[in-house]
Amino acid sequence: MARTGRRPGVSGTREAILDAARRAFAEQGYQQATVRGVAELAGVDPALVHHYFGTKQELFVAAVQLPVNPVEQLAAVLADDPDLVGRRLAETFLSIWDHAADQSPLLALVRSAVGDEHAAAMLREFITEEVLGQIARRLGSPDARLRAALVGSQVVGLMMARYIIRVEPLASAPAAQVAAAIGPTLQRYLTGDLGAVATRP
Amino acid sequence: MARTGRRPGVSGTREAILDAARRAFAEQGYQQATVRGVAELAGVDPALVHHYFGTKQELFVAAVQLPVNPVEQLAAVLADDPDLVGRRLAETFLSIWDHAADQSPLLALVRSAVGDEHAAAMLREFITEEVLGQIARRLGSPDARLRAALVGSQVVGLMMARYIIRVEPLASAPAAQVAAAIGPTLQRYLTGDLGAVATRP
Numbered sequence: 001m002a003r004t005g006r007r008p009g010v011s012g013t014r015e016a017i018l019d020a021a022r023r024a025f026a027e028q029g030y031q032q033a034t035v036r037g038v039a040e041l042a043g044v045d046p047a048l049v050h051h052y053f054g055t056k057q058e059l060f061v062a063a064v065q066l067p068v069n070p071v072e073q074l075a076a077v078l079a080d081d082p083d084l085v086g087r088r089l090a091e092t093f094l095s096i097w098d099h100a101a102d103q104s105p106l107l108a109l110v111r112s113a114v115g116d117e118h119a120a121a122m123l124r125e126f127i128t129e130e131v132l133g134q135i136a137r138r139l140g141s142p143d144a145r146l147r148a149a150l151v152g153s154q155v156v157g158l159m160m161a162r163y164i165i166r167v168e169p170l171a172s173a174p175a176a177q178v179a180a181a182i183g184p185t186l187q188r189y190l191t192g193d194l195g196a197v198a199t200r201p
Numbered sequence: 202m203a204r205t206g207r208r209p210g211v212s213g214t215r216e217a218i219l220d221a222a223r224r225a226f227a228e229q230g231y232q233q234a235t236v237r238g239v240a241e242l243a244g245v246d247p248a249l250v251h252h253y254f255g256t257k258q259e260l261f262v263a264a265v266q267l268p269v270n271p272v273e274q275l276a277a278v279l280a281d282d283p284d285l286v287g288r289r290l291a292e293t294f295l296s297i298w299d300h301a302a303d304q305s306p307l308l309a310l311v312r313s314a315v316g317d318e319h320a321a322a323m324l325r326e327f328i329t330e331e332v333l334g335q336i337a338r339r340l341g342s343p344d345a346r347l348r349a350a351l352v353g354s355q356v357v358g359l360m361m362a363r364y365i366i367r368v369e370p371l372a373s374a375p376a377a378q379v380a381a382a383i384g385p386t387l388q389r390y391l392t393g394d395l396g397a398v399a400t401r402p
Binding site: 110111113114115120123128132145152153154156158160161164165166168169170173177180181182183184185188189195 | 311312314315316321324325328329333346347350351353354355356357358359361362363365366367368369370371374378381382383384385386389390395396
């Protein structure tokens with residue numbers, strides 16, 4: 001970034017930090033990467049990274065260009081009535097992605113995770129630590145992590161079917177209809193009966 | 202394929218047909234591609250394509266190297282007790298993919314659909330015509346296609362979470378436990394109450 005010998009402005013510094021963050025997350029994974037390491041790669045002080053982007057989690061959200069911070073959104077939904085969380089989660093997800101002016105960063109993230117083992121590990125670690133971890137802590141039950149992962153499977157599947165493969169009529173069904181269909185699934189995964197394991201005679 | 206001037210043997214002819222099929226499906230989509238067109242591309246008689254591979258649907262399954270024909274599997278599951286279809290569908294899916302000696306063709310198919318618009322269209326058309334169409338015909342209800350697409354969303358999401366992103370503990374949970382959790386979701390999407398559309402005051 002200092003190749004031209006000019007001092008970078010604020011936006012140049014921000015971009016350099018984001019570039020360094022993308023490299024660090026992709027190469028070391030979400031868990032191993034640190035704000036300190038990103039700062040070193042970008043040639044700036046760690047305090048500056050914190051100043052511009054906050055925590056590692058917030059830096060990740062900025063680096064992969066998500067339109068909203070899923071961790072914050074999730075916190076808001078989980079603070080709601082526990083019996084309504086499934087429906088609210090479906091509605092929030094649909095409202096964000098249906099209205100995202102640019103869905104391409106999300107699609108790029110899913111594409112890279114599907115196409116590349118490092119990117120898959122990065123996404124897996126972020127989802128496991130920040131997203132599923134938050135749900136699991138909130139639930140507090142012994143099977144909380146499995147429950148959270150089941151929620152993740154339906155949400156990722158909806159993303160694939162509605163926004164990526166675009167299977168009709170799911171791709172253009174009204175959000176309210178989709179939320180009504182998906183909500184109870186998420187609710188059951190979070191707080192319902194996960195069913196007895198089948199035994200074969 | 203005739204570049205060396207040698208007459209290809211049976212396996213050479215089969216490979217030439219599969220190559221032509223992959224090209225035809227990728228370039229024209231599943232709907233537009235025809236057995237006749239594939240035969241022409243491969244430089245063989247259409248009867249030979251039918252002889253080796255059967256219908257267009259079976260040719261597609263062979264071309265993308267799926268370990269089983271999902272359309273046939275689905276037919277067997279749908280012929281079962283309607284109240285058990287969700288569970289049986291989950292069990293069948295898990296048993297096939299958990300035991301697939303080589304999951305890479307499936308992963309390659311999902312990767313290409315996520316990374317490339319043509320491949321996404323091809324997969325969308327195959328799923329819509331052959332998989333969801335079959336479920337919808339069996340259900341016969343007016344919302345059958347939406348129901349089938351919802352089933353697809355959970356199945357694709359499970360595939361992503363368990364086999365591609367490999368989120369724990371879902372990736373290594375016993376199949377029976379996962380089927381017990383996912384089965385009722387599929388059952389509800391197929392035959393259950395999809396919920397009233399929320400109205401906001």
